[in-house]
Amino acid sequence: MKILLFGIAKDIIGTSSLLLKEAEKNPKTVGELKKLISNKYPKFKTLSSIAIAVNSCYAEDKTKLQSSDEIAIIPPVSGG
Amino acid sequence: MIMEIDIQIVNNIDTTSVYQRLSHCKSGGICVFIGSVRDSTQNEKVEALDFETYEKMALKEMEIIAKEAGTKWKLNKVILHHVHGRKEIEEPVVMVGASSAHRDACFEACRFLIDTLKIRVPIWKKEFFTNKTVWVTEHP
Numbered sequence: 295m296k297i298l299l300f301g302i303a304k305d306i307i308g309t310s311s312l313l314l315k316e317a318e319k320n321p322k323t324v325g326e327l328k329k330l331i332s333n334k335y336p337k338f339k340t341l342s343s344i345a346i347a348v349n350s351c352y353a354e355d356k357t358k359l360q361s362s363d364e365i366a367i368i369p370p371v372s373g374g
Numbered sequence: 375m376i377m378e379i380d381i382q383i384v385n386n387i388d389t390t391s392v393y394q395r396l397s398h399c400k401s402g403g404i405c406v407f408i409g410s411v412r413d414s415t416q417n418e419k420v421e422a423l424d425f426e427t428y429e430k431m432a433l434k435e436m437e438i439i440a441k442e443a444g445t446k447w448k449l450n451k452v453i454l455h456h457v458h459g460r461k462e463i464e465e466p467v468v469m470v471g472a473s474s475a476h477r478d479a480c481f482e483a484c485r486f487l488i489d490t491l492k493i494r495v496p497i498w499k500k501e502f503f504t505n506k507t508v509w510v511t512e513h514p
Contacts, residue, residue: 300428301498302509341511347496350431366428366496372510373425373432373456373497374409374468374488 295320295359297327298366303344306337324348325355331367343370375400377444380453381436383429387455387466396473398450405480406471407488413463421502424460425467428496432456435495443472443486447479454487456497 295314304310314320314330321327324346332338345368346353352368359365380395389408396404411423436454443452455469470491472483499510 298428300426300496301500302511305509347428347431350428350434352494366431368428368496369498369509370511371492371494371496372499372512373427373495374492 295361295365298364300366301369301372302341303338303367303369306335320361321359323355323359324353324357327359327365328355341369344368375448375450377440377449378451379437379440379444380451380455381433381440382455383427383432383458384455385457385459387457387469389466389469392453392469392471395453396451396471398473400475401450401473401480402475403477403480404471404473405477405484406469407484408466409468409488410466411461411463415501418503420463421504422460422462423467424500424502424507425456425458426498426500427456427458429458431496436491439487439490439494442490443483446486447472447474447483449474449479449483452483452487454491456491456495458497 297312321330347366347368348363392406440452449472451473453471457467461467470487472480474480501508
């Protein structure tokens with residue numbers, strides 16, 4: 295499962311995309327992914343919010359994940 | 375009536391084209407907001423900004439915002455342009471606008487466009503100070 299990273303998420307994890315290895319238990323939902331990421335990289339807990347995009351749309355915690363989905367971590371946005 | 379939408383992520387914003395982009399035979403008013411790079415934030419000297427975008431999603435979100443504005447107000451044209459990459463002091467970084475028959479609709483829509491863009495569109499700003507760089511992670 296490949297996850298795109300942007301902004302401060304890229305700096306926290308240290309790469310522009312994260313590959314969750316087959317050996318790791320792939321998260322089944324957006325909520326599970328959020329937990330996995332913030333446990334693995336506790337710095338995410340210091341951010342005011344964290345969203346997940348699935349196929350370039352904001353997704354809810356209950357949204358199910360497929361390995362073919364384009365998944366992205368969306369740290370607090372700051373455009374404009 | 376069909377509202378025309380012009381959405382772009384660009385290297386440089388062309389502010390000179392905005393009148394032509396928004397003018398419309400049924401519009402009696404055009405309202406535009408342009409955001410630019412300020413030389414300081416919280417009393418610290420800023421040297422430049424760098425914008426990273428998740429372009430595919432940013433374009434989608436900008437279109438959702440434009441269409442939402444079209445449901446709230448009667449608009450003839452809407453534009454949302456945002457830059458990516460490094461921008462120096464006084465350079466434009468975002469330009470949004472709307473045109474409508476009367477001014478109330480385009481004033482209100484313009485405010486909605488920029489406020490909503492700042493909340494939803496996946497674009498991230500890095501501030502370059504004299505001796506450090508910081509990702510902005512709160513809405514300014």
